[in-house]
Amino acid sequence: MPKGEIKIDRERCKGCQLCLAFCPKNRITVSTELNEKGYYPAEFSQGEGKEACTGCTTCAIVCPDLAIEVYRD
Numbered sequence: 146m147p148k149g150e151i152k153i154d155r156e157r158c159k160g161c162q163l164c165l166a167f168c169p170k171n172r173i174t175v176s177t178e179l180n181e182k183g184y185y186p187a188e189f190s191q192g193e194g195k196e197a198c199t200g201c202t203t204c205a206i207v208c209p210d211l212a213i214e215v216y217r218d
């Protein structure tokens with residue numbers, strides 16, 4: 146299984162939570178701190194083994210604000 150990680154631009158994020166809904170590994174949560182626009186942005190947390198991000202890019206594809214970049218090992 147490929148391993149990946151993502152970077153979320155918290156200032157671009159509108160907190161729509163689409164990426165949370167679509168991530169098959171449930172690697173994305175909502176920050177408890179507001180960004181400068183007044184939204185609670187999405188946050189990435191890596192998992193271990195089968196729970197890790199695969200770099201599938203689904204989150205980046207569904208994000209309407211192009212706030213997510215995906216990296217693969």
Ligand code: SF4
Nearest residue numbers: 168198199201202204
């Ligand atoms: S690249 Fe895929 S597995 Fe990784 S955070 Fe995005 S949707 Fe989830």
Ligand code: SF4
Nearest residue numbers: 158159161162164208
């Ligand atoms: S889909 Fe994009 S704008 Fe929506 S919560 Fe995720 S990173 Fe933020």
